[in-house]
Amino acid sequence: MTTESLQRRRDLALGSGAELFYDEPLEIVQGEGAYLFDSKGRRYVDMYNNVPVVGHGNEAVVEAMAKQQATLNTHSRYLHEGIVAFAERLTGLHHDGIESVVFGCSGTEAIEVAVQIARLATSGRGIVCTDSTYHGNTELVGSMSYLGENPPQSGEIRAFPFPERYRPIESGLSKDELADRYVDSVAACIESLKKDGEGFSALLICSIFANEGPPEIPAGFMAKVTELVHREGGLVIADEVQAGYGRTGRWWGYEATDFLPDIVVTGKPMGNGLPISATATRKELVDAFRAEKDYFNTCAASPSQAAVGMAVIDEIERLDLVSNAENVGGRLTRELKDRVDRYDVVGDARGFGLFVGVEIVKDKGSKEPDALLTLELSDRLKDKGFLVSYSGRYNNVVKVRPPLVFTDQNADDFLAAFDECMNEIGE
Ligand SMILES: Cc1ncc(COP(=O)(O)O)c(C=O)c1O
Structure with missing residues (x-):
């Protein structure tokens, strides 16, 4: 043909x-x-x-997948040691504030879970993201993607220009001043959400702004913006769908760009091709989410996800x-x-x-x-x-x-x- x-x-x-x-x-x-x-x-x-x-066709991952499929694959409503161990292994790779995991099947889904967790944990619904990002394809998550130079000025979403040094938001500023200038633009988004009665829930950012460039981020921006978000009563969601799993030369993008997120979303590489995603955060936030949402995904948190997910981490370490x-x-x-x-x-x-x-x-x-x-x-x-x-x-x-x-x-x-x-x- x-x-x-x-x-x-x-x-x-x-x-x-x-x-x-x-x-x-x-x-x-x-x-x-x-x-x-x-x-x-x-x-x-x-x-x-x-x-x-x-690597494509990685033998250890293929073997783990075949073996688990030949042994057992079910949904998540039975006890299974493998999936618990996988969640423990994943949280063990993160900073101490990341304790429990909600598994899913796509990055989009995990972002949506993160937004729901943040909204339950805070008093607001407003989400701040960048103007040139992509976080996923559903109606909610899509509404936070590719907002462009004229992002919405009402509703639950606000966007700020992503931080960069190549085409800075204002020329002639020192590195510090530039970082502050971008932090100010996030502060303006939060202010606007509060003024409109939406309240502020979370800053959602890719840890390296992958879809935006990735840009060279003005030094200090990430730590300063995290401080601002916490002062304003919000949470920082790190989208590690692209940045995580060793991509940056550190396990997590947030280690490369130096900040501590409250919620971390991972996806793409987790299963080397088998759909696996995760939203990970403090136990109390996951508990509140589970109590409120009765969340379930038929193919998530399965023995197959666990076996393959473990094999991927093993291979990253072995190689x-x-x-x-x-x-x-x-x-x-x-x-x-x-x-x-x-x-x-x-x-x-x-x-x-x-x-x-x-x-x-x-x-x-x-x-x-x-x-x-x-x-x-x-x-x-x-x-x-x-x-x-x-x-x-x-x-x-x-x-x-x-x-x-x-x-x-x-x-x-x-x-x-x-x-x-x-x-x-x-x-
Ligand atoms: C940064 C980022 N977040 C989330 C997603 C959504 O992931 P998925 O396609 O698995 O839904 C993508 C997809 O490209 C992405 O680049």
Whole structure:
């Protein structure tokens, strides 16, 4: 079957508009470690997929899944030691204020649970998030996503401009002043919610603002904003769906950006492909949520989730992937930073561990985002065997976010391909 005929069948079966990457879509048929293979047998270095964190087709995870499925898989209403141990293992990886877990099947669901927990624990309903974030796809969580430059000024949601140093909210400020300026914009959101009678419940942020860039965050912002939220009687929800599980070179994004959230949401990499998510916080908050909501998800907190979730954590530890993210990601970021001086369209390069963003601009002076060139670059890199994508407020940040088994050699090969692309586009 040709790619074109499969695409036609897909249009009918899934509805046209179901997104596909690339001008000529890829038909991927196999994954192994940090590699993906298409139907013609061509190998690509996967620099996009953050779900298979311990590598595509990881043997230990596959074995754990098969064994558990062959033994038992039920819903959560029977006693099962495995799921208790998984929750204990997860909370053990967090700071002391994280004690109990509500398991789910998607990041969106876990964010929704976090918002409900926060609303029960505080006197308000108002949620503050950034103007360029994505937290999920339901009506509630979607209403906190991609709010843009004119976010709502009424209702239960307010948005502030995400903190960044590349295109700061105000120029000419010192690092400290800039951090304060962003904290002030959060304070204004809280004030507006209170004035409108919504009250304030929580600040919901990705710990590294992954979908926003990730940006270089003005130093001190995270700690200062956490202090503000607590002073205002609210909770800080850290969305670790992208930032967690070693991605940043630390177990948690909030360790990399230095703050202590009250509620932590995890998802994507938890099951290396098996849907698992978690909302974790203090026991008393989870108790209050369970008492009020009678929450249940048929496939969550299951023996299969537990077995696979444990195997993923085991593999991260066995392969020392947190250090790998720090070392390989750190070197890759430094190398890409060198390219800022070399190429006029590379405006900035920054990152946390193996989450790296390269800002593509029309020219360095204007910093005008170049989303078209970013797309072209992504297609050219694909043709050279490297799969990346884009993110950021203007869709002009090349997003590099490989499985954590990504190696120094993979990084070197990518850098060579990146330089080739720059030469081809006449840089
Ligand atoms: C930061 C962040 N939070 C939450 C979600 C939602 O996760 P899911 O797609 O599993 O619902 C995403 C998905 O991309 C995300 O990037």
